Amino acid sequence: xxxxxxxxxxxxxxxxxxxxxxxxxxxxxxxxxxxxxxxxxxxxxxxxxxxxxxxxxxxxxxxxxxxxxxxxxxxxxxxxxxxxxxxxxxxxxxxxxxxxxxxxxxxxxxxxxxxxxxxxxxxxxxxxxxxxxxxxxxxxxxxxxxxxxxxxxxxxxxxxxxxxxxxxxxxxxxxxxxxxxxxxxxxxxxxxxxxxxxxxxxxxxxxxxxxxxxxxxxxxxxxxxxxxxxxxxxxxxxxxxxxxxxxxxxxxxxxxxxxxxxxxxxxxxxxxxxxxxxxxxxxxxxxxxxxxxxxxxxxxxxxxxxxxxxxxxxxxxxxxxxxxxxxxxxxxxxxxxxxxxxxxxxxxxxxxxxxxxxxxxxxxxxxxxxxxxxxxxxxxxxxxxxxxxxxxxxxxxxxxxxxxxxxxxxxxxxxxxxxxxxxxxxxxxxxxxxxxxxxxxxxxxxxxxxxxxxxxxxxxxxxxxxxxxxxxxxxxxxxxxxxxxxxxxxxxxxxxxxxxxxxxxxxxxxxxxxxxxxx
Numbered sequence: 051x052x053x054x055x056x057x058x059x060x061x062x063x064x065x066x067x068x069x070x071x072x073x074x075x076x077x078x079x080x081x082x083x084x085x086x087x088x089x090x091x092x093x094x095x096x097x098x099x100x101x102x103x104x105x106x107x108x109x110x111x112x113x114x115x116x117x118x119x120x121x122x123x124x125x126x127x128x129x130x131x132x133x134x135x136x137x138x139x140x141x142x143x144x145x146x147x148x149x150x151x152x153x154x155x156x157x158x159x160x161x162x163x164x165x166x167x168x169x170x171x172x173x174x175x176x177x178x179x180x181x182x183x184x185x186x187x188x189x190x191x192x193x194x195x196x197x198x199x200x201x202x203x204x205x206x207x208x209x210x211x212x213x214x215x216x217x218x219x220x221x222x223x224x225x226x227x228x229x230x231x232x233x234x235x236x237x238x239x240x241x242x243x244x245x246x247x248x249x250x251x252x253x254x255x256x257x258x259x260x261x262x263x264x265x266x267x268x269x270x271x272x273x274x275x276x277x278x279x280x281x282x283x284x285x286x287x288x289x290x291x292x293x294x295x296x297x298x299x300x301x302x303x304x305x306x307x308x309x310x311x312x313x314x315x316x317x318x319x320x321x322x323x324x325x326x327x328x329x330x331x332x333x334x335x336x337x338x339x340x341x342x343x344x345x346x347x348x349x350x351x352x353x354x355x356x357x358x359x360x361x362x363x364x365x366x367x368x369x370x371x372x373x374x375x376x377x378x379x380x381x382x383x384x385x386x387x388x389x390x391x392x393x394x395x396x397x398x399x400x401x402x403x404x405x406x407x408x409x410x411x412x413x414x415x416x417x418x419x420x421x422x423x424x425x426x427x428x429x430x431x432x433x434x435x436x437x438x439x440x441x442x443x444x445x446x447x448x449x450x451x452x453x454x455x456x457x458x459x460x461x462x463x464x465x466x467x468x469x470x471x472x473x474x475x476x477x478x479x480x481x482x483x484x485x486x487x488x489x490x491x492x493x494x495x496x497x498x499x500x501x502x503x504x505x506x507x508x509x510x511x512x513x514x515x516x517x518x519x520x521x522x523x524x525x526x527x528x529x530x531x532x533x534x535x536x537x538x539x540x541x542x543x544x545x546x547x548x549x550x551x552x553x554x555x556x557x558x559x560x561x562x563x564x565x566x567x568x569x
Contacts (some may be wrong), residue, residue: 063417081135084143091130094138106201107144111193111242114145114311115162115567121207127209128450140285142311148280148314150191151250152332154240161187161568162349163330163343164350166450173239179228185214188568191240195242199233255313256337257287260360261407263386265367267485268354269449269472270514273369276408278358286310292322295410297369297382316340319347331356338364351455352470352516353510361564362387363433369442372483373398375420380404381436383411389431397439398428425481443486443545444478446552455509455558457533460521464561473541488541495555499536502528506556508535519558 066424076525077471082090085562088104111569121137124130130142161167162391171177171186180189206213207225214224265275276294283289292304300485308329318329328350331342338361345353350464359366365385373379378401383392387408392400397418411430421439428437458466473488492511494500507528509519520533542551 065535068186068521074314079544081133082466083137083531084139087132087136087140088143088330091132092124095128108148109151109195109198109242111148112145113131113162113248113561113568114141114315114317115151116188116191117141117144117148121142121568142309142493145311145315146313149247149315150193151244151246151315152335153246153250154193154244155191155332156559157313157404158187158190159332159342161185161191164353165343166344166351166453167569168450168454169475175227175232176236176239178222178225179232181318183213184566185569188566189236190240190484190569193240193244193247195234195243198235198242198523200229203228203233221545235290247313250313253313253335255310255332258310258333258340259317260339262360263364263368263384264292264294264356264382266354266356267354267487269470270352270486271354272384272518273367274302275369276352277409280308283307292320294322306566316342318344327353329356331358341473348465349468351468352440354547359386362365363389363431365430365433365435367539368435368437370484371436372440373415373417375417375421375441376437378414378416381413381415383413383430383435383559384409385430385433389433391431393429394437395426395428397414423477423478436475438483440477440483441482443483443543443550445476445480446486446488446541446550447476448539448541448552448554449474450554452555453539453557455517455556456561457519457522458560458561460523462561464522464563466509466519466521467562468519468535469517469556471517471539471541473515473552474545475550485541488515488543491540491542491558492517493511493538493540495536495538500536502531504537504558505534507531507533508537508556509533522561534537534560 055444085220092103092107096107099105099108118141125132130409155162167185169186176189177186232386259280262278262280264278265373267273270552274296276292279291281289286309288308290308296302302323304320304322306318310314310316310333314333316329316331316333320327326347327344328347329344331340333340338359340358342356343353345517357366365383367384369382369384370379373381380395388411390406391409394400395414398421399416400413401416402414404414417439423441424437425436427434451468455469456467458464472485475483475486477483480542490511490513492505494505507520507525509517511517517539525532537556537558539554539556540551542549
């Protein structure tokens with residue numbers, strides 16, 4: 051990565067990804083239906099059109115988070131009186147009827163899953179005109195007609211009259227562009243009607259109840275695997291329970307609930323051990339695979355990837371996903387009703403079966419020094435999985451490559467937002483070996499940061515790669531800088547008598563006072 055010095059950064063770059071619409075409870079029978087709410091409360095301001103739809107509402111499609119933002123805005127800006135259950139019901143109805151297809155959300159899953167939000171927009175005009183104040187993903191997770199995109203531009207200027215003079219917009223005729231040619235461009239780029247949506251809308255929603263094998267990785271803690279039992283409580287609503295085993299041997303259990311929007315958007319809320327987490331997962335078309343991320347409700351930078359599979363013999367994950375030639379590795383193959391017949395290919399040998407359960411095979415696997423390196427396919431019964439054989443760690447990358455932490459605390463209402471890093475090893479051919487234990491350190495990013503002693507004031511980097519930012523509020527020792535910082539995060543591992551290192555860029559920014567479901 052070519053680092054670039056900065057002290058002032060657009061808000062969209064400094065934002066972290068937000069996802070995780072709170073799982074809605076099952077709608078009670080006494081609550082009005084979503085159609086009733088739309089007809090009685092929404093139609094007051096959104097009259098019926100000639101085609102029978104509701105003005106403006108029928109000219110949009112959004113993710114569940116997008117519709118949740120819309121409903122919340124109606125309550126806050128226009129005083130619409132809705133109970134929480136009514137609001138959840140309307141969001142569910144609109145997301146199902148006017149949502150997004152999997153192909154349409156794919157480029158922007160990072161925002162829904164609250165991964166780091168340092169973006170690389172594919173349209174520089176939209177990035178400059180829209181993503182200077184919020185993320186590019188927020189725009190890309192909507193579909194509107196040209197007329198409706200233009201109304202959105204009018205809403206922006208009506209709500210924020212100085213928008214044209216903010217966010218560096220004075221370098222162009224902002225209003226002339228966003229009210230003129232831009233709506234047509236957006237409608238062509240992200241149209242209301244699409245073949246992907248028409249196809250997906252006709253797709254039947256799968257019943258996700260059943261016994262699932264789950265696996266994933268949490269930076270700073272390691273891999274996990276286990277079971278998730280899902281029971282249907284109502285249409286698209288589920289109760290779930292977890293039993294997870296961590297790579298260090300720890301056991302964790304949890305109970306939660308989830309709602310599935312648009313037939314594939316899983317939004318869960320679970321008490322896992324002592325932590326409350328939100329789940330943002332995507333279901334496959336056949337309903338036999340879930341994939342995404344879960345994160346702590348109060349610290350969304352801390353979380354884990356998650357894959358869940360069901361069906362006899364399905365493999366969820368390998369831990370680790372690579373073995374080193376000339377060494378013996380403890381390999382855990384997790385999955386659902388796994389076969390005990392394992393084939394690893396030439397040069398790999400199962401020295402011992404440590405344990406064998408339907409959900410996990412734990413093996414001691416030796417790889418001869420002469421074993422051919424590179425990716426290979428292994429089999430467990432009829433199921434297949436990819437395993438990498440490597441000879442050495444050639445390079446180290448710190449993930450995420452660019453990250454933001456935020457000041458907070460010190461008795462104030464906004465808690466600090468930490469940043470979690472992972473050290474990931476790669477081969478000489480740039481094949482991913484996976485996360486490794488590393489020695490962490492923090493330094494100043496550039497000459498300006500060195501002069502201002504950013505590493506001294508910005509916060510502390512823990513041995514597990516978790517950076518905890520300093521407190522908010524005035525800092526007399528730094529005059530006008532408070533505790534903001536521009537830092538270089540460094541990781542090192544020993545390999546063959548040498549040191550392999552990697553680094554990442556961390557900006558320690560002020561608090562975020564206003565947040566949204568999609569930042």
